[in-house]
Amino acid sequence: MRFHYCPDCGSKLKLRQIGDEGDTPWCPQCQRPLFDQFYTCIIALVVNDRDEAAILRQGYISQQYGNLVSGYMVPGETAEECARREIEEELGLCVSGLELVKTWWMEQRELLMIGFSPGLRTRS
Ligand SMILES: [Zn+2]
Numbered sequence: 207m208r209f210h211y212c213p214d215c216g217s218k219l220k221l222r223q224i225g226d227e228g229d230t231p232w233c234p235q236c237q238r239p240l241f242d243q244f245y246t247c248i249i250a251l252v253v254n255d256r257d258e259a260a261i262l263r264q265g266y267i268s269q270q271y272g273n274l275v276s277g278y279m280v281p282g283e284t285a286e287e288c289a290r291r292e293i294e295e296e297l298g299l300c301v302s303g304l305e306l307v308k309t310w311w312m313e314q315r316e317l318l319m320i321g322f323s324p325g326l327r328t329r330s
Pocket residue numbers: 212213214215216217233234235236237
């Protein structure tokens with residue numbers, strides 16, 4: 207999301223040079239920058255002792271394909287906490303370890319995905 211108006215006071219934003227950030231939307235009334243916002247979510251490949259991966263059927267994501275555990279981060283939550291929460295919500299499992307693999311930027315949805323490793327081990 208790119209701000210054109212301040213969400214707090216409604217003033218039209220102006221571009222202002224801020225350090226090495228370059229031209230940044232700036233609220234002249236509140237005297238603060240409003241950086242572009244985007245969603246962040248986790249995706250995790252959960253594997254059991256037989257190397258079987260958890261593939262979910264979630265019609266609101268796809269009618270055709272299954273998907274891995276994933277979910278949006280909420281304010282105040284780390285990526286690891288989000289991954290643990292989503293795995294527990296979607297699979298009912300507590301994970302004992304998480305390994306960050308990679309992050310992906312999904313341009314079409316302006317979404318940052320944070321991927322955790324297939325080396326996840328579960329405990330009941
Ligand atoms: Zn403002």
